[in-house]
Amino acid sequence: xxxxxxxxxxxxxxxxxxxxxxxxxxxxxxxxxxxxxxxxxxxxxxxxxxxxxxxxxxxxxxxxxxxxxxxxxxxxxxxxxxxxxxxxxxxxxxxxxxxxxxxxxxxxxxxxxxxxxxxxxxxxxxxxxxxxxxxxxxxxxxxxxxxxxxxxxxxxxxxxxxxxxxxxxxxxxxxxxxxxxxxxxxxxxxxxxxxxxxxxxxxxxxxxxxxxxxxxxxxxxxxxxxxxxxxxxxxxxxxxxxxxxxxxxxxxxxxxxxxxxxxxxxxxxxxxxxxxxxxxxxxxxxxxxxxxxxxxxxxxxxxxxxxx
Amino acid sequence: xxxxxxxxxxxxxxxxxxxxxxxxxxxxxxxxxxxxxxxxxxxxxxxxxxxxxxxxxxxxxxxxxxxxxxxxxxxxxxxxxxxxxxxxxxxxxxxxxxxxxxxxxxxxxxxxxxxxxxxxxxxxxxxxxxxxxxxxxxxxxxxxxxxxxxxxxxxxxxxxxxxxxxxxxxxxxxxxxxxxxxxxxxxxxxxxxxxxxxxxxxxxxxxxxxxxxxxxxxxxxxxxxxxxxxxxxxxxxxxxxxxxxxxxxxxxxxxxxxxxxxxxxxxxxxxxxxxxxxxxxxxxxxxxxxxxxxxxxxxxxxxxxxxxxxxxxxxxxxxxxxxxxxxxxxxxxxxxxxxxxxxxxxxxxxxxxxxxxxxxxxxxxxxxxxxxxxxxxxxxxxxxxxxxxxxxxxxxxxxxxxxxxxxxxxxxxx
Numbered sequence: 001x002x003x004x005x006x007x008x009x010x011x012x013x014x015x016x017x018x019x020x021x022x023x024x025x026x027x028x029x030x031x032x033x034x035x036x037x038x039x040x041x042x043x044x045x046x047x048x049x050x051x052x053x054x055x056x057x058x059x060x061x062x063x064x065x066x067x068x069x070x071x072x073x074x075x076x077x078x079x080x081x082x083x084x085x086x087x088x089x090x091x092x093x094x095x096x097x098x099x100x101x102x103x104x105x106x107x108x109x110x111x112x113x114x115x116x117x118x119x120x121x122x123x124x125x126x127x128x129x130x131x132x133x134x135x136x137x138x139x140x141x142x143x144x145x146x147x148x149x150x151x152x153x154x155x156x157x158x159x160x161x162x163x164x165x166x167x168x169x170x171x172x173x174x175x176x177x178x179x180x181x182x183x184x185x186x187x188x189x190x191x192x193x194x195x196x197x198x199x200x201x202x203x204x205x206x207x208x209x210x211x212x213x214x215x216x217x218x219x220x221x222x223x224x225x226x227x228x229x230x231x232x233x234x235x236x237x238x239x240x241x242x243x244x245x246x247x248x249x250x251x252x253x254x255x256x257x258x259x260x261x262x263x264x265x266x267x268x269x270x271x272x273x274x275x276x277x278x279x280x281x282x283x284x285x286x287x288x289x290x291x292x293x294x295x296x297x298x299x300x301x302x303x304x305x306x307x308x
Numbered sequence: 309x310x311x312x313x314x315x316x317x318x319x320x321x322x323x324x325x326x327x328x329x330x331x332x333x334x335x336x337x338x339x340x341x342x343x344x345x346x347x348x349x350x351x352x353x354x355x356x357x358x359x360x361x362x363x364x365x366x367x368x369x370x371x372x373x374x375x376x377x378x379x380x381x382x383x384x385x386x387x388x389x390x391x392x393x394x395x396x397x398x399x400x401x402x403x404x405x406x407x408x409x410x411x412x413x414x415x416x417x418x419x420x421x422x423x424x425x426x427x428x429x430x431x432x433x434x435x436x437x438x439x440x441x442x443x444x445x446x447x448x449x450x451x452x453x454x455x456x457x458x459x460x461x462x463x464x465x466x467x468x469x470x471x472x473x474x475x476x477x478x479x480x481x482x483x484x485x486x487x488x489x490x491x492x493x494x495x496x497x498x499x500x501x502x503x504x505x506x507x508x509x510x511x512x513x514x515x516x517x518x519x520x521x522x523x524x525x526x527x528x529x530x531x532x533x534x535x536x537x538x539x540x541x542x543x544x545x546x547x548x549x550x551x552x553x554x555x556x557x558x559x560x561x562x563x564x565x566x567x568x569x570x571x572x573x574x575x576x577x578x579x580x581x582x583x584x585x586x587x588x589x590x591x592x593x594x595x596x597x598x599x600x601x602x603x604x605x606x607x608x609x610x611x612x613x614x615x616x617x618x619x620x621x622x623x624x625x626x627x628x629x630x631x632x633x634x635x636x637x638x639x640x641x642x643x644x645x646x647x648x649x650x651x652x653x654x655x656x657x658x659x660x661x662x663x664x665x666x667x668x669x670x671x672x673x674x675x676x677x678x679x680x681x682x683x684x685x686x687x688x689x690x691x692x693x694x695x696x697x698x699x700x701x702x703x704x705x706x707x708x709x710x711x712x713x714x715x716x717x718x719x720x721x722x
Contacts, residue, residue: 031435037435037438037439084615088618088619093381093434093435093438094375094381094575095575095618097381097383097438097568097571098568098572098575098614098617098618099614099618101565101568102611102612102613102617102618103611103615104611105565105607105608105611106607106608107611108607109605109607109608110608113608222564222565226443226564229442230439230443232439233436233439233440233443237435276457279456280450280451280455283447283450283451283454284447284450287443287444290440291425291428294432294440295431298432298436
């Protein structure tokens with residue numbers, strides 16, 4: 001197998017992992033602080049992508065579209081929180097799952113009504129549409145590098161925000177004992193709204209960034225949502241650091257497995273069973289990873305501190 | 309004529325003699341048993357809907373055992389529907405589609421999958437369990453889509469329904485209907501026995517207070533794992549029947565939204581009872597059927613309905629029945645609740661009105677005359693508006709309530 005191909009797939013995996021991190025970060029923050037399991041988080045990713053396409057058609061510029069879609073998805077997250085989700089924080093997980101499942105059904109179908117069931121596309125921005133030479137005779141698209149760059153920047157920003165700002169301190173305190181910081185005079189309701197809106201915006205950002213390279217269609221958020229669940233279970237629920245490590249792990253393993261597992265199996269198996277088992281095993285790979293990690297560490301790689 | 313009256317009298321006497329639980333079961337299963345007769349008159353599609361409802365009822369019942377009794381919220385239960393149907397379908401595609409092989413294969417493969425995934429999933433609790441079962445369900449889904457020899461994404465068409473004792477008797481729709489009904493009845497009885505057994509009571513104890521149960525010597529893990537395997541195997545039976553009904557199986561059976569629908573059926577019916585999930589499955593199918601006839605975008609209506617169900621419908625249909633039975637929910641209490649709501653609404657409106665008038669009259673007087681004028685206009689408009697619609701309704705409700713309560717008071721004094 002050529003090294004260059006592996007390198008390309010490694011970068012693809014990294015890019016996928018970074019996107020997963022953006023979705024998982026919001027999910028794990030919301031769960032950590034509010035003990036709220038939000039299935040509707042994937043829909044916010046989908047909506048980010050749709051908003052980007054809509055604004056792109058309006059303005060004709062990717063950057064303008066991104067600049068408009070980001071606050072729009074923040075706004076949408078806040079509206080969703082105030083109208084529906086806020087009423088669910090005190091309920092048990094089963095009811096939260098069912099209600100946010102209802103939100104998913106509604107929004108997936110709503111998107112279909114507004115924009116149609118057919119997948120939408122949008123162009124790459126001029127500035128980022130080229131490719132750069134990676135090594136001799138191998139080029140890699142600039143746009144994917146840009147995604148990796150933005151994702152890593154957000155991860156760094158989140159690290160600083162959570163560990164070195166006052167609001168971040170409240171978030172960490174809320175994650176370990178929400179009732180206590182409420183008793184100490186922090187407006188917990190407002191903190192919840194801020195955290196939720198922020199998480200929705202991160203998911204929206206991921207959606208905006210994939211809009212030019214994936215087809216934008218109803219239900220595109222569901223698959224990402226489930227992978228984000230896998231990520232935060234592996235990383236430890238409530239832990240941003242865990243989400244980061246696990247997202248990259250899942251992204252890389254999933255991508256590499258899909259590209260190379262069939263060929264690798266061919267080395268040890270005859271071709272026809274390899275062709276059947278390869279794809280099946282590749283699609284199972286991350287779930288097996290999750291199972292293995294949970295068998296060793298039931299609370300994930302980096303369990304959030306102060307959580308029973 | 310006389311005979312029929314006598315039969316009716318006997319039936320009424322029998323009904324009186326039944327306990328509440330038995331009445332529920334009779335009220336549920338008797339109409340189901342009579343449905344094929346009605347289908348003769350009203351059309352064969354009733355039979356198909358009935359079959360589907362009973363099969364999904366089995367699946368929902370097994371999920372209710374997990375959620376309501378063992379306290380394990382599984383979000384990957386649809387995987388068992390698919391695995392059961394795939395096991396029987398794959399055997400059938402190789403020419404082994406007989407009842408003696410396909411049914412045990414469906415149930416055992418589900419039990420095996422439950423044992424493998426459960427041994428990891430059951431180690432965790434709460435939200436971890438939800439996410440892990442969801443992930444394992446998704447894993448099963450993707451494995452099914454990559455099963456190229458068995459149709460992959462497009463699904464697998466069975467050569468025929470399962471052969472029972474070497475005959476094609478299951479091909480007859482009425483026979484298959486009663487087989488499904490018998491399966492549902494069997495599972496219903498079995499679940500009742502299971503919940504009442506020592507095993508079931510230990511499970512409930514673990515759900516109520518795990519620490520106390522551990523202190524008196526019960527390890528949670530084996531009990532919960534056994535419950536998970538049993539529920540999975542039971543759902544495998546439902547999968548076997550579902551595949552038989554349409555002679556087809558596809559990865560869509562295992563889609564995670566299916567798992568969500570199963571949870572919905574359990575909660576819609578009421579997760580604390582055995583009849584709840586069956587009622588939930590029936591109501592859900594009827595809801596889907598009628599909403600889909602109304603608009604192709606029926607999920608836009610279903611979604612908000614779910615949210616409303618969660619926010620206001622505590623305990624589902626079974627909860628309403630239970631409250632009615634205990635007398636908490638009667639017309640009188642409903643009426644009292646609505647009048648209280650009307651009164652608080654009226655108070656809220658009056659308060660807003662006073663505030664707007666105060667703003668118009670006093671506070672803004674010295675500052676900005678323009679704002680004062682607009683506030684006054686706003687207050688006037690509000691008064692007009694509320695007087696016209698809201699006030700009218702509220703005052704009507706209140707006057708009726710007043711007259712009723714004075715009538716009751718007069719009657720009491722007598």
